[in-house]
Amino acid sequence: MDRIVVAIWKKHKLIGAWSFFLVASIAVSTYAATALFGEQFDKSLFLPGPSSAGHYQIEQRCELCHQAFGGIKQQGCVDCHGQELKEASDSHGLKKFRDPRNADSLQKIDALNCVTCHGEHDPGRTRKMGVTLAADFCVYCHRDVAKDRPTHRGLAFDTCAAGGCHKYHDNRALHEDFLLKHAHEPARLPRAELPARNFREVIGEISGYPRERYPLKALAQADADAKPPLKAGQAAMSDWLATSHAKAGVNCSACHLQKGAAGRTAWVEHPSHAVCGTCHDAEVQGFLGGRHGMRLAQKLEPMRPAMARLPMRDKAHDKTLGCTTCHGAHRFDTRRAAVESCLGCHDDRHSRAYKKSAHYALWQKELNGELPPGSGVSCATCHLPRIEYRTADDVKRILVQHNQNDTLRPNEKMIRPVCMNCHGLEFSINALADPGLIARNFQGRPGARVGSMEMAGQADARAQAQLQAKQGSTEVR
Amino acid sequence: MSIKKTLVVRSAETVANETDGFFRQARRRPAAVWGIRQGTATTHGGKRRRFMSSFWRNGLLVTLSLAATVLGPAMPALAAPGWDYKDVADALHIVMEADRTVYTRMIVNRLQNEEKVIKASEEWKDDKALMLPAQMFRASADLAAEKGANFSYSLISLWPVNRQNAPKTPVEKEGLEAIAKNGQPFYKEETLGGKKYFTALYPDKAVAKACVVCHNDHKNSPRHDFKVGDVMGGVVLRLPMK
Numbered sequence: 143m144d145r146i147v148v149a150i151w152k153k154h155k156l157i158g159a160w161s162f163f164l165v166a167s168i169a170v171s172t173y174a175a176t177a178l179f180g181e182q183f184d185k186s187l188f189l190p191g192p193s194s195a196g197h198y199q200i201e202q203r204c205e206l207c208h209q210a211f212g213g214i215k216q217q218g219c220v221d222c223h224g225q226e227l228k229e230a231s232d233s234h235g236l237k238k239f240r241d242p243r244n245a246d247s248l249q250k251i252d253a254l255n256c257v258t259c260h261g262e263h264d265p266g267r268t269r270k271m272g273v274t275l276a277a278d279f280c281v282y283c284h285r286d287v288a289k290d291r292p293t294h295r296g297l298a299f300d301t302c303a304a305g306g307c308h309k310y311h312d313n314r315a316l317h318e319d320f321l322l323k324h325a326h327e328p329a330r331l332p333r334a335e336l337p338a339r340n341f342r343e344v345i346g347e348i349s350g351y352p353r354e355r356y357p358l359k360a361l362a363q364a365d366a367d368a369k370p371p372l373k374a375g376q377a378a379m380s381d382w383l384a385t386s387h388a389k390a391g392v393n394c395s396a397c398h399l400q401k402g403a404a405g406r407t408a409w410v411e412h413p414s415h416a417v418c419g420t421c422h423d424a425e426v427q428g429f430l431g432g433r434h435g436m437r438l439a440q441k442l443e444p445m446r447p448a449m450a451r452l453p454m455r456d457k458a459h460d461k462t463l464g465c466t467t468c469h470g471a472h473r474f475d476t477r478r479a480a481v482e483s484c485l486g487c488h489d490d491r492h493s494r495a496y497k498k499s500a501h502y503a504l505w506q507k508e509l510n511g512e513l514p515p516g517s518g519v520s521c522a523t524c525h526l527p528r529i530e531y532r533t534a535d536d537v538k539r540i541l542v543q544h545n546q547n548d549t550l551r552p553n554e555k556m557i558r559p560v561c562m563n564c565h566g567l568e569f570s571i572n573a574l575a576d577p578g579l580i581a582r583n584f585q586g587r588p589g590a591r592v593g594s595m596e597m598a599g600q601a602d603a604r605a606q607a608q609l610q611a612k613q614g615s616t617e618v619r
Numbered sequence: 620m621s622i623k624k625t626l627v628v629r630s631a632e633t634v635a636n637e638t639d640g641f642f643r644q645a646r647r648r649p650a651a652v653w654g655i656r657q658g659t660a661t662t663h664g665g666k667r668r669r670f671m672s673s674f675w676r677n678g679l680l681v682t683l684s685l686a687a688t689v690l691g692p693a694m695p696a697l698a699a700p701g702w703d704y705k706d707v708a709d710a711l712h713i714v715m716e717a718d719r720t721v722y723t724r725m726i727v728n729r730l731q732n733e734e735k736v737i738k739a740s741e742e743w744k745d746d747k748a749l750m751l752p753a754q755m756f757r758a759s760a761d762l763a764a765e766k767g768a769n770f771s772y773s774l775i776s777l778w779p780v781n782r783q784n785a786p787k788t789p790v791e792k793e794g795l796e797a798i799a800k801n802g803q804p805f806y807k808e809e810t811l812g813g814k815k816y817f818t819a820l821y822p823d824k825a826v827a828k829a830c831v832v833c834h835n836d837h838k839n840s841p842r843h844d845f846k847v848g849d850v851m852g853g854v855v856l857r858l859p860m861k
Contacts, residue, residue, distance in 0.1 A: 245811040319742055608838075612843045
């Protein structure tokens, strides 16, 4: 044997090096392949850099964005973000750039693909809103803006998207006509009230509701179909009896008795969010679309505060996020979910300042009954706003938007559904443009004075003057 | 003269010689059948007849392939006359115009001006009002694009209320000026973003008093002296050319 080895060695001097690198290559390839294709392996091995704040929770799901030998799939972006762009009446939507009239703009910037402007896992060039383009991209098409709009003369090239001015996608609260319509509004509107939730009124009209099994009438303890002894104890029973589910006829089996994989029903101790979704589909879809539930949406383990990048309380590090985390089981307390649940985990400057704010004072008064419902401002008021929603079978209702990201960035998205319930437009724009005020959780007055309203007013005055002049000179009628 | 009694048999190994050739000039039945002498006897005095010399054959082949490559794509058009770009553009425009006219007269004019049950407003969503006919036209164009129409259309003008709807390309400018002058459709080809389009512009006339009154009173309108029947703008329709 030795003689053979020596003979080989004498002929192939580098046999040692060859064998080593061959074995090493096979080992590394195997590891990389199992990491790429295997579900349980940590794919962060393949990340070229830390992922962005928006996507770090789902960075293990490379295939959501990447397709093998096909680059980044645009549909990956649209799957999660398409609906909100549609609702925002996207100012720079696909229809604009697919029109051949705008072919020259399309050549300057490939606006048909999200990744042109929103690159991922490249923190070196990622700015606000996940934008990875340099700040002068507006100028490529809008170089001549000062020619048509004298109010814009002398403005810098990189402040187009400053707070309260313009946004690339969502300008619903910022376009000229809207500004003019809500000019001269006071800081605090005389009628300051949130729209009331009305699920109770519309539940009868929603077609998917299981009315035959669970008719809409209040239930008593004797009607409960969970057989004692109850694992959760009498407290669970009392909680259920005292709150909306028992009052609406939703019995224990509605949530706890689920059809298993084999089709046989079984008693489930801790029903998942999918169970809630059988009646509260819109809320669950919102939850799955936001930062709280986006991991659940991708069939990853539920989010825990320990994984978060925002500061969180130590006690809450291992809480898994689901419907009952904020709402509590059986009681499904929405008041607790509006403030205490949030503050149980979130521990940043804005959250810590909330209890000293005037908003919280109003909330306390609402809880005490001193003010009518809808007067107080909880965390949920701003971050999980009440919006007008149309169900799949065309029933209009007020929905609590459970996607807390829907109005978060850019924060001008909060103006119409949230701020303008109580405040005037100009005040809201100024407040949201003041980062110090936001950090203090709106204690004090806005320090910023955004010129949007003033500019709109000037443009309008000038146009009206021109109109008067022209009509005066061409007095045909 | 020695007569070679050779049997000429057609086989795979037959090599081209004077007795072979096209149109079977060399194909002969066995001598026993014909009783003809074989060998060097030919019908044409010994010269090998060729269909075409290789020079001319190759030349013809090259010419035919070039012609096929150049003319091939045009063959369907030449072969069967059907709808050309102008016909298609005119047809599409008739449908668009009809839909918009029905909307303007039967819905907006009737409900706003006659029955007075609802208003039409630029900010229709916020004002809970009817869309303006021009906005309805634009919304239809957007929906058609979303549904995958490979043609595009929009409403543009030399005096637009919204500056986005001013002419952007040289053909649009030329077309709008032409239709404003003579009120007839304008057709031209143009190249945008490296693609070729058949562009048609159709005059958009003020068909109702409401058109003229709103534009004349609008603060953003560049022109305030429209009259009923004036050309206020044009529908631009683009068909991608192959």
